[in-house]
Structures are given as structure tokens and as C-alpha cells.
Amino acid sequence: MEWREEGIVLGVRRQGETSVVAEVMTRGRGRHLGLVRGGRSRRLQPVLQPGNTVDATWRARLDEHLGFMSVEPVTLRAARLMESAVGLYGIQLLAAHLRLLPERDAHPRLFDTLALIVEHLDDPVAAGVLILRFEIALLEELGFGLDLESCAATGGRDDLVYVSPRSGRAVSREAGEPWRDKLLPLPSFLVGGEAVGAAEVAEGFRMTGFFLARHVWEPRALREPDARRGTLGIIARGSAAG
Known part of the structure; x- marks a missing residue:
């Protein structure tokens, strides 16, 4: 072979x-x-x-x-990555995520995203958005994809601001208002919005972290990787500074 x-x-x-x-x-x-x-x-x-x-x-x-x-x-590019904290933590986090997948199973979408991320791991703002999208893609590859295209209650595609923690589906502002305290925030840049701020990036990672814990880490008796906490702290500081 x-x-x-x-x-x-x-x-x-x-x-x-x-x-x-x-x-x-x-x-x-x-x-x-x-x-x-x-x-x-x-x-x-x-x-x-x-x-x-x-x-x-x-x-x-x-x-x-x-x-x-x-x-x-x-x-x-390793020397350049090691010169930045987000690069050092970020590559460890991406490796930890990929180890959740069976060895030798092809995942071309994740590979393409990884190849893009490693070119931006010295930029906390860009890295934050890309790693968040990587986690969303990872959930999908593991069979727990989120549906952020339309409202779970109405089927509409406008003003999607929440995610149901039960179904992983988007919920519109109006439909979700009575249960807003029980729903997860949905960052607007994931559904077509352009502005990306530190708060929205943090909300996005809160969302993916919730579903990774429920569907992946806890059933396998795993904890959130230390590299994820380190990466998110650096990204939050970099996004706030930007």
C-alpha cells in the first residue's frame, strides 16, 4: 500500500x-x-x-x-505561529478537534478550512471567526449539524437571532421572545450580517461549546480542551482590541 x-x-x-x-x-x-x-x-x-x-x-x-x-x-509556517499566542494555542485546539474524528476518514471540507485557518492564526480577529466556523463544520461532520438557515418555529429566514438548545435550529426574534432566556444567542455574522465584534464572537463560541459539550465531549467523558479556553481568551482580547 x-x-x-x-x-x-x-x-x-x-x-x-x-x-x-x-x-x-x-x-x-x-x-x-x-x-x-x-x-x-x-x-x-x-x-x-x-x-x-x-x-x-x-x-x-x-x-x-x-x-x-x-x-x-x-x-x-510553524515558527511564525509560535511567535503569537493565538497561533500556539490555536493549532493545538484544531488538532484536538480533529482527533475527535476517526483516523483515516476523509473530511475535505475540514481540511480546506484548516488550510485557510493556519494562514491567519497570527491574527486574533480573523482566527476567531475562522475557528468558530470550523467548530460549526466539525459538528456537522460528526453528525450534529446546526440548522441556522431558517426559523424553527415559523420557517422564515429573517431576523434570526437565537438558537434552540434542544434542536440546534435558528429562531427568529419574534418567535423566540417569550423564551429568550432559555435560547442561545445567534451571532448575526453567521447568518449574513457583516459586523464582527468581540461580543458576537464570544456568543458564537458559547453556542458551539454548548453543542460540543452535549453531543461530543460529555458522551465520551471528555472535557473542553485546555487549548480551547486559552485560544478563546486570546481571541477575546484581540477582538476587543481590534
């Missing part, structure tokens, strides 16, 4: 004295692991840093084996 594809490095773990097991996210092969011989060498250590894009070739006798992976650099 053999394949070759570009991938974004999510992490590595030490294997023996000189090798590592590399974890990369690819568009066609999903999140994939492979043993990189000499991965701890001076040549490969800078390449195998989270956030870098590599040209990966994977080989194994059988598809279910761990296999061997060789990598060549394509875009080395």
Missing part, C-alpha cells in the same frame, strides 16, 4: 531514539499517522512542527498497519 499527498502536521510523538510517529491531516486520507525514520534529526525536526504543510508519502504492507511516512517541506 502506498499513497502520496500534501498534509498539515498536527503533532508528533517520540518513537525510539531517532524516529517519531507523525500525525498529519490530509484532504483525501483524513487524519493519518506514520512512522518517520530519523524524524528527530536536525533536518526533519523543523519540518515536523505543528502547522507546517508537508508532502507526505506513506507506505505499508497492509492498509491497517501504522506504516512508514516520509515527508518533504512545502510550507514552513
Whole structure:
């Protein structure tokens, strides 16, 4: 078995004295692991840093084996990401999110979003919006997609300002008014609005965090990743400053 594809490095773990097991996210092969011989060498250590894009070739006798992976650099952005707090926390958060998915399952939409995010992880305002949209896409890929297109009560598409915590569907201002204290805020920029402020970004993460906890973390006996709390704190400060 053999394949070759570009991938974004999510992490590595030490294997023996000189090798590592590399974890990369690819568009066609999903999140994939492979043993990189000499991965701890001076040549490969800078390449195998989270956030870098590599040209990966994977080989194994059988598809279910761990296999061997060789990598060549394509875009080395890890040093730039590590210079910013949001970059450092953000790539850890994205990796934690992707580990919720089965290994080797292709999720091209998430890969494309990840590829876009890693180019903006040094900008807290842009990163906040992109990571929020990534979490919405992640919920959909996991089978718990939100319906933010029309009002759950009326079917209308105007003035959507709430999300039902029970159904994950949008609710209009008028229909939701009697239950506003029990509904989640829906940021306007997710339904066609243009303005993005710190408060709206925070509301968006409150919404996705609620559904991730209910459908993903709690059923798997997981906690919200520490990297998420760190990322959101930095994004909030950056969005407020912007």
C-alpha cells in the first residue's frame, strides 16, 4: 500500500531514539499517522512542527498497519505561529478537534478550512471567526449539524437571532421572545450580517461549546480542551482590541 499527498502536521510523538510517529491531516486520507525514520534529526525536526504543510508519502504492507511516512517541506509556517499566542494555542485546539474524528476518514471540507485557518492564526480577529466556523463544520461532520438557515418555529429566514438548545435550529426574534432566556444567542455574522465584534464572537463560541459539550465531549467523558479556553481568551482580547 502506498499513497502520496500534501498534509498539515498536527503533532508528533517520540518513537525510539531517532524516529517519531507523525500525525498529519490530509484532504483525501483524513487524519493519518506514520512512522518517520530519523524524524528527530536536525533536518526533519523543523519540518515536523505543528502547522507546517508537508508532502507526505506513506507506505505499508497492509492498509491497517501504522506504516512508514516520509515527508518533504512545502510550507514552513510553524515558527511564525509560535511567535503569537493565538497561533500556539490555536493549532493545538484544531488538532484536538480533529482527533475527535476517526483516523483515516476523509473530511475535505475540514481540511480546506484548516488550510485557510493556519494562514491567519497570527491574527486574533480573523482566527476567531475562522475557528468558530470550523467548530460549526466539525459538528456537522460528526453528525450534529446546526440548522441556522431558517426559523424553527415559523420557517422564515429573517431576523434570526437565537438558537434552540434542544434542536440546534435558528429562531427568529419574534418567535423566540417569550423564551429568550432559555435560547442561545445567534451571532448575526453567521447568518449574513457583516459586523464582527468581540461580543458576537464570544456568543458564537458559547453556542458551539454548548453543542460540543452535549453531543461530543460529555458522551465520551471528555472535557473542553485546555487549548480551547486559552485560544478563546486570546481571541477575546484581540477582538476587543481590534
